Amino acid sequence: MDPFRITSKKVLTLVMVIDKDQKKILLGYKKRGFGAHLWNGFGGKVEPGETPKEGAHRELEEEAGITVTPENLKKAGILLFLFENDPVALETHIYTAYEHDGQIRECDEMRPQWFDFAAIPFDQMWEDDKIWLPLLLKGQDPFFGRMYFKRKSIGEQEQVDAISSASSSADATLANHSTTMTSTPFTKAEPKPFYMSDYHLELDLTGVPKDVALDGTVASFEN
Numbered sequence: 001m002d003p004f005r006i007t008s009k010k011v012l013t014l015v016m017v018i019d020k021d022q023k024k025i026l027l028g029y030k031k032r033g034f035g036a037h038l039w040n041g042f043g044g045k046v047e048p049g050e051t052p053k054e055g056a057h058r059e060l061e062e063e064a065g066i067t068v069t070p071e072n073l074k075k076a077g078i079l080l081f082l083f084e085n086d087p088v089a090l091e092t093h094i095y096t097a098y099e100h101d102g103q104i105r106e107c108d109e110m111r112p113q114w115f116d117f118a119a120i121p122f123d124q125m126w127e128d129d130k131i132w133l134p135l136l137l138k139g140q141d142p143f144f145g146r147m148y149f150k151r152k153s154i155g156e157q158e159q160v161d162a163i164s165s166a167s168s169s170a171d172a173t174l175a176n177h178s179t180t181m182t183s184t185p186f187t188k189a190e191p192k193p194f195y196m197s198d199y200h201l202e203l204d205l206t207g208v209p210k211d212v213a214l215d216g217t218v219a220s221f222e223n
């Protein structure tokens, strides 16, 4: 049986806030939950009755305190994340925002920080980011991709846990190197429970909506 066979999906969003002039990107350090201790854009699950774009707008305000007008929230791509022996895929709608309103602030889930394009912390991000984020920064979107993740084996997970606990004592020192925006301890460990085993990325989107359709829902690049 295909370990990556999927029968349903959850729709999520991810917003990459970019300062083109300064060549900087705003990332958030995820403090808890799925993807904890990784840097990522801002986003989450689309709620019933919301379009992905509306969900993206809401999550950005919740997680970073800022808003973006609908015309400044541009669809960059759709990625389907598949996990071994998990029939539920995560269909993630990715947006770019080159303008925003409001004051960036930390919340209990995310700690925002600007990074130079040349200093994006890919080793502390989801593994797929290094594949598509450079395309997005160069404006080579839209893209569609499938990213296949395997769960780490017990031995591999023990190593991750060991690194994690060894580094926790170093958190106080590391916190001194974090931004002045926050006092939240910075965790250097990479407790990634999954690793990407394969991926498939398309820049030619012919036929993509049909491909993405699951359970009668069709992903759209329109919103």
Ligand SMILES: Nc1ncnc2c1[nH]c(=O)n2[C@H]1C[C@H](O)[C@@H](COP(=O)(O)OP(=O)(O)OP(=O)(O)O)O1
Residues within 6 Å of the ligand: 012, 013, 014, 015, 033, 034, 035, 040, 041, 042, 043, 044, 045, 046, 081, 090, 092, 126, 127, 128, 129, 147
């Ligand atoms: N592999 C990969 N690369 C890049 N980004 C992501 C992934 N997998 C992901 O899930 N993501 C992104 C997509 C979303 O923006 C977040 C996950 O959202 P999550 O925190 O689970 O959603 P919320 O609705 O905020 O969650 P809770 O409120 O239930 O905590 O990561």
